[in-house]
Each structure stands twice: as C-alpha cells, then as structure tokens.
Amino acid sequence: IFVFKILAALLAALILLSVLTMMGLQSFVIKPLKKLNAGTDHIKQTGDLDFQIEMKSADEIGSLAQSFNEMITSIDQAESALKKSEAELMKHRDHLEDLVAERTAELTKLTEALEQSPASVVITDKDGSIEYVNPAISELTGYSQEEVKGQNPRILKSGKVPESTYRHLWKTITSGKIWKGELINKTKTGQEIWESASISPIFDKDAIITHFVAVEEDITDRKEAEKKLQESE
Numbered sequence: 513i514f515v516f517k518i519l520a521a522l523l524a525a526l527i528l529l530s531v532l533t534m535m536g537l538q539s540f541v542i543k544p545l546k547k548l549n550a551g552t553d554h555i556k557q558t559g560d561l562d563f564q565i566e567m568k569s570a571d572e573i574g575s576l577a578q579s580f581n582e583m584i585t586s587i588d589q590a591e592s593a594l595k596k597s598e599a600e601l602m603k604h605r606d607h608l609e610d611l612v613a614e615r616t617a618e619l620t621k622l623t624e625a626l627e628q629s630p631a632s633v634v635i636t637d638k639d640g641s642i643e644y645v646n647p648a649i650s651e652l653t654g655y656s657q658e659e660v661k662g663q664n665p666r667i668l669k670s671g672k673v674p675e676s677t678y679r680h681l682w683k684t685i686t687s688g689k690i691w692k693g694e695l696i697n698k699t700k701t702g703q704e705i706w707e708s709a710s711i712s713p714i715f716d717k718d719a720i721i722t723h724f725v726a727v728e729e730d731i732t733d734r735k736e737a738e739k740k741l742q743e744s745e
Contacts, residue, residue, distance in 0.1 A: 632707070632728040635714075638721050640664050652730055654700035665726070668697040670704050685713050685724055694731070706735040 626633050626646045632653075635644040642660050650656055653668060660667065673696050684691040690712045698704050707728040714723040 634726040670698040672696040
C-alpha cells in the first residue's frame with residue numbers, strides 16, 4: 513500500500529509538472545508566437561508599416577519581435593525614400609515635358625516662319641552641301657527642294673561674279689564671321705537674277721562650325737530700275 517501511495521504521488525507530481533509545463537509554454541511560447549503571427553498577418557493585409565508588435569519578454573521570441581519591428585521600420589523608411597524619389601522624378605519629368613513642349617512650339621514657329629518667308633533661305637553643312645531650302649528658293653530659281661538638296665549652291669552661279677568674291681565669301685564665313693554682299697545668280701532656265709545675300713555660320717555648343725545659313729533677297733527689279741536710270745542719265 514505504501515508503494516502504491518508513493519507511485520500515486522509521483523504520478524500526481526508528473527501530471528502537475530506537465531500541466532505547469534503546458535501553462536509555461538502557453539504563456540511564454542505559444543501566446544508570443546501567436547501575437548507575432550497576428551502582427552505579420554495585420555501588416556500583410558493592411559500594408560500598415562507603422563504597426564509595431566508589442567512584446568515585453570526578453571527571451572529569444574522577444575528578440576525576434578524586436579528584430580521584426582526594426583525590419584518593418586527599415587522597410588517603411590525605404591518606402592518613404594522611394595516615394596520621395598518618385599515624386600522628384602515625376603517633378604523633373606513634368607518639367608522636361610514642359611521644356612520639350614516649349615522647344616517644340618518654338619521650332620514650329622521657326623519652321624513656319626522659314627516656310628512662309630518671302631526671302632530665300634538656304635542651309636548647308638560645313639562643306640557647303642545643301643540640306644534645306646524654303647519654298648521661296650523654288651519660286652525664285654525654278655528648282656524644286658528635292659532637286660537642290662545635296663547639291664552645292666554653285667549650281668546657281670551665273671558666271672558673272674568674280675571668283676575672288678567667292679573666295680572672300682568662303683574665307684569670311686569659315687572664319688566664323690558673317691558675309692554680306694550682292695550676287696548675280698541664275699534660275700533653272702538660265703535667267704539671271706540679282707540677290708542681296710547674308711551668309712552666316714552656325715556653331716555647336718563647343719563653338720565649332722557645323723552649318724551655314726544664307727538669307728537672300730531678290731533685288732533684280734531694283735537693279736534693272738537702277739540700270740535704266742543710269743542709261744537715261
């Protein structure tokens with residue numbers, strides 16, 4: 513009987529120890545883990561990166577909760593920095609779009625002015641090959657825009673201008689200066705025309721000449737009137 517009482521006491525002690533162990537696990541392990549799991553679910557579902565898991569224990573689970581909170585704080589800070597960068601990027605993009613729109617409007621106005629100008633406008637590369645002419649040049653010379661592109665302006669030479677004039681012209685504009693003078697050119701049909709010309713170099717951002725632009729005005733009627741006046745005198 514005495515042995516049975518001892519065994520019963522040991523069994524009761526074991527049961528009590530098991531209960532206490534389960535209660536300890538419930539209090540110090542299971543509940544904190546559930547709390548940690550609930551916190552991660554809350555963040556996952558709401559996206560609330562300001563949420564912090566409250567864990568007062570100083571054991572491994574408490575350290576885990578603290579590390580988790582620090583990680584969430586770091587993610588929140590990184591996301592805030594990313595949003596700020598995106599806002600700055602959007603701001604710069606909008607500014608760039610405004611600048612592009614302004615430049616496009618300016619180019620459109622310039623193109624319209626060139627296309628509608630009564631004066632002949634010729635743009636060549638640095639070697640003198642024609643890249644652009646406005647409609648006025650076609651009306652004056654009879655050459656279409658397609659016919660003169662890639663050609664040298666010498667196709668308009670009449671042979672009445674001294675070669676020294678052309679040498680001086682080329683020397684002036686290749687030195688970065690503007691040449692102004694009068695030229696006798698000819699149309700596609702061979703008709704002579706007088707033109708008052710202003711030829712300027714175009715520079716890039718490094719001050720290197722890339723193109724030349726010539727603006728020419730038809731002064732044939734004026735020259736003929738001057739000639740008749742001289743003859744009458």
